[in-house]
Amino acid sequence: MTLRISWREASARRLRRQFLANPLGTGSRRPAETVAAMLGAHAQVPSAAELSVGVRTEGVTRADVRTALWEDRSLVRTHGPRGTVHLLPAAELPLWSAALTAVPAGPSPFPPGVRLTDEQAAQVVAAIGEALDGAQLTVEELGEEVVARTGPWAGDLVMPAFQDLWPRWRQVLHRAGQSGALCFAPNRGRKVTYTRPPHFGPLAPEEALRRLVLRYLAAYGPATPRHFAKWLAAPGGWAADLFARLAADGEVEDVLFEGAPAWVAAGDTDFPEPAADVRGVHLLPYFDAYAIAAQPRELLFPGAAWQRALAGGQAGNYPVLLVDGVVAGVWHQRRRGRRTTVTVEPLGRLTARRTRELEARAERVGEVLEAAAELVIGEVTTGPHA
Structure with missing residues (x-):
C-alpha cells in the first residue's frame, strides 16, 4: 500500500531536519553542520546567511559564522544551487562541484556575438583557477589575469549589466565557482575579492547527483522531480529522467503527498505526527533555504501570503514569518549602531502566546547579529529585495 503523507507531517519533519524546531545544542558552534x-x-x-545559520544553531552569532568562513575555512562562500552565492561546507565541495557542473546549462541569454563558445568558457574557467591559486584578487585584477591567459576577446565589454557593460569573461563567473576554481575571499576594504578553494577531487557526476537527490529528499521531501528542478534551476525533463533512474535502482520510492504522487529516499518513510516542538513561530531571513526549497509552494505560502510574501511567485525576496510551518507574514530589520528594530507584519491575528514567542525570536535575531533587538508589530514598508 502506498504511504500517504500530509502537509502537516511533511512540514513537521522538515522543521526538525532543518534545525528550526530543534536548533543544534547550546555552544555547539557547528555552522558547517x-x-x-x-x-x-x-x-x-x-547577514541573511548569518541569520539562516544562527536561528538554527543555539549560541552561534555572526562572528562564529565568519570564523568558520574566513579562519577555520570549514565553510566557503561560492556559487551554489541556481548559480547564486551560497555558503557551503568546505568538506562537501567534491559533491557540490560534481553535481552542479553535471546539471545541463540552459540556453544562453546573450546573442551570438556576445556569448562565449563552450571552448572559450572552458578556457576562462581554467584561467580563473590558475590566476586565483594562492592569490586573492578583486574582479578587476582577476579580469586582467584572465585576459592575459586567454586573449583580448575575453575582455571585450559586451555583457549588459546594471546599466553598464561587463567584459565577456564574466558570463562564466558562476560556473567557475560551481566547478571549484573560485570562491570568495575576505573583502579588501569595500572591494570583493576572490581566491581558489583548496584543491579537491570531485566525485563521479552520477554518484554526486544520486547523493544530492537523496540529500534533498531527506531535507525537503516528499518532493517531485519538478520541485527538485526548480530548486536547482535544472531542466524539468532532465530531472524526471534522473529520478526515473534512481527509482529503477531502488534508491527512491513513491508516496502520496497530499494525494499527489511524490518521492522520498528509499526507506526514509518515518513521518511522526506533529508535536508541540514543531508548532511555533520562526523568523526566516531573505532567501532562507526553507522558504526556497520546501514545496509545494502554494501550501507553504497559503492565502494572503501568496501575494504578500512572494515577488511574482519568487520566494526569498521578503524575510518571512513562519507560524506552524507556513508563511504567515513578512518582516524587516533595520540596524542602527548596536541596536536593530525588527518590524513584523503578521497576516492574521497573533495570540498572546504567539506574541511572546515572536518576542523571543526577535531577540534571537538580535543575538545573531550582535545587536539589541526591539520588536515592532506593524506594516513592513520596504519593498522586495532585488
Whole structure:
C-alpha cells in the first residue's frame, strides 16, 4: 500500500531536519553542520546567511559564522544551487562541484556575438583557477589575469549589466565557482575579492547527483522531480529522467503527498505526527533555504501570503514569518549602531502566546547579529529585495 503523507507531517519533519524546531545544542558552534542540513545557505546578502545559520544553531552569532568562513575555512562562500552565492561546507565541495557542473546549462541569454563558445568558457574557467591559486584578487585584477591567459576577446565589454557593460569573461563567473576554481575571499576594504578553494577531487557526476537527490529528499521531501528542478534551476525533463533512474535502482520510492504522487529516499518513510516542538513561530531571513526549497509552494505560502510574501511567485525576496510551518507574514530589520528594530507584519491575528514567542525570536535575531533587538508589530514598508 502506498504511504500517504500530509502537509502537516511533511512540514513537521522538515522543521526538525532543518534545525528550526530543534536548533543544534547550546555552544555547539557547528555552522558547517547546520549549513549541510540546509543544503547550503543563500549568501548573496551575507547577514541573511548569518541569520539562516544562527536561528538554527543555539549560541552561534555572526562572528562564529565568519570564523568558520574566513579562519577555520570549514565553510566557503561560492556559487551554489541556481548559480547564486551560497555558503557551503568546505568538506562537501567534491559533491557540490560534481553535481552542479553535471546539471545541463540552459540556453544562453546573450546573442551570438556576445556569448562565449563552450571552448572559450572552458578556457576562462581554467584561467580563473590558475590566476586565483594562492592569490586573492578583486574582479578587476582577476579580469586582467584572465585576459592575459586567454586573449583580448575575453575582455571585450559586451555583457549588459546594471546599466553598464561587463567584459565577456564574466558570463562564466558562476560556473567557475560551481566547478571549484573560485570562491570568495575576505573583502579588501569595500572591494570583493576572490581566491581558489583548496584543491579537491570531485566525485563521479552520477554518484554526486544520486547523493544530492537523496540529500534533498531527506531535507525537503516528499518532493517531485519538478520541485527538485526548480530548486536547482535544472531542466524539468532532465530531472524526471534522473529520478526515473534512481527509482529503477531502488534508491527512491513513491508516496502520496497530499494525494499527489511524490518521492522520498528509499526507506526514509518515518513521518511522526506533529508535536508541540514543531508548532511555533520562526523568523526566516531573505532567501532562507526553507522558504526556497520546501514545496509545494502554494501550501507553504497559503492565502494572503501568496501575494504578500512572494515577488511574482519568487520566494526569498521578503524575510518571512513562519507560524506552524507556513508563511504567515513578512518582516524587516533595520540596524542602527548596536541596536536593530525588527518590524513584523503578521497576516492574521497573533495570540498572546504567539506574541511572546515572536518576542523571543526577535531577540534571537538580535543575538545573531550582535545587536539589541526591539520588536515592532506593524506594516513592513520596504519593498522586495532585488
